[in-house]
Amino acid sequence: MPSETPSDAPATPDSSPQHVSAFAGFQRIASGPAAEVIAGLRATAPPPDVLVRVFDDATGTRLDLDLRPQAADEPSPAPTAPATPPPRAVGRPRLGVVAREVTLLPRHWEWLNRQPGGASVALRRLVDEARHVHRERDALRAAREATYRVMTEMAGDLPGFEEAARALFAGDGKQFQLLIDPWPEDLKTYLQQLSAAAWNPS
Template identity: 65%
Template sequence: MPASTTPTALASTTMTAFSGFRRIASGTRSEVLAQLRQLPDAASVLLFDDSTGAQLDLDLREEAPAEPEATGEAPRTVGRPKLGVVAREVTLLPRHWEWLGRQPGGASVALRRLVDDARRVHADRDTERAAREATYRFMTAIAGDLPGFEEATRALFAGERERFDELVAPWPEDIRAHLQKLSAAGWSAA
């Protein structure tokens, strides 16, 4: 399992499994596990996270995500963990810190407001980028040797949907269908 993917995150995401170029399972983690356990050659299956396109490693012997062991009282941390506030380091120039210090509510309030504003203003662009990156991750892992891969990648990141569809048209049906699913939010409305 990739270091950035926690068992809890795996429990809530949907996944798709491929054997070669054929989609053999899709659904929640537990649904896919159940489907894969019934296959004699499940060890050769490629498993992908549907939201990120990332390839996942999954132990078919695993029943459920392991719960962290209770070791007594958790160490105190900076921030307000009960509210989901986590302290992290931010590196800024002195002029940035001075500006933040002059803002109503202080640096933390100003930074949260700036991040929320940027998330709202750039939501469509961020959704497009995330969909294209997920499509690219999946394409690279499973279709990197297929004809037209490099051109399809260029079309994907250039936002050329018709060209992308044309280039992946000769690819196996299940791969093509999954690419369409992953890339759907990656095409601008323009």
């Protein structure tokens, strides 16, 4: 089994897919901006006996979509009246800051509170520094997880799946390419696209 376990959690609501790929069976039938692809699929109405799967190209997540032609015409829920915004406080703008709970030990809070600007400023600085330092590692992991999600959906029953998954998480690009080479052409091309950043620079 793979040495790492990808996160299968769905994308958060504020991270809508921008670019997607659609497959009918193993054939890629569309690829492009999400709105255009979904509208095209609804317009063409694929036969009911054809399994159409749509993937977010950024995460490899399969999207749960209603592709019936009438789905595009169904009215959206009536928007609720927005609440009256509170008076704007004097000071710097929030710049998109989101308040969420953070659980730390007392010694962590003590250290954070001693930093210039307080705990919030120190945490933001630490996160930004970590994002910069680990950018390549994070991109590598994200590419492996996206590739594995699509493999699990599309290739779980294909020969060499387990071995290809192990090669993917071991960073063995040559072995991975060798194992997926006999797979359907469109699927193989898509996995190569998703896994482009999944290999160690060395």
